[in-house]
Amino acid sequence: RQWEARGGPKMSGQARPLQDWVAEALGRFRPVMRDAKAQFGLVHRLDRDTSGALLCATTYQGYYLAQLQFAARRTRKIYICLSHNSFPPAPASLDAPLRFALRADGVWRTEVEANGKPALTK
Structure with missing residues (x-):
């Protein structure tokens, strides 16, 4: 289900x-x-x-x-990224515009798109 x-x-x-x-x-x-x-x-x-x-x-x-x-905005979100590949140990940020896209199987996903909504992850 x-x-x-x-x-x-x-x-x-x-x-x-x-x-x-x-x-x-x-x-x-x-x-x-x-x-x-x-x-x-x-x-x-x-x-x-x-x-x-x-x-x-x-x-x-x-x-x-x-x-x-x-x-009260007293919360903080901390994310851990699991990857199959290696990343440099230095801090990094992802800065790319995102949009929602409906896949052929009917499932929504988020993807990078030039006209998407600004998104920044540090």
């Missing part, structure tokens, strides 16, 4: 909302994950509009504390 977060690009016509999976698979163990008013425990999509990771709370306390941290 494919799952998608509501509000993002549609993965395919067969995808079900991720919230349904969270409620079905985890809700019986974690009440916050079956509570629509608490967004099923889904706190934040770390990379909005991509297939990136989601921050999901397992308690009401964790949900509201995380919401507060994001609202």
Whole structure:
């Protein structure tokens, strides 16, 4: 099965909302994950509009504390890149305009495009 977060690009016509999976698979163990008013425990999509990771709370306390941290902009995202090839050990940055593109198989992906939205990763 494919799952998608509501509000993002549609993965395919067969995808079900991720919230349904969270409620079905985890809700019986974690009440916050079956509570629509608490967004099923889904706190934040770390990379909005991509297939990136989601921050999901397992308690009401964790949900509201995380919401507060994001609202106050007291969070910082740190990424680790895994690669099949070697990179120089010096710090680097990626600076390229990105756009969403729909593949032939119906899946959205992000790609470099001259007319895309500016993006910078350090």
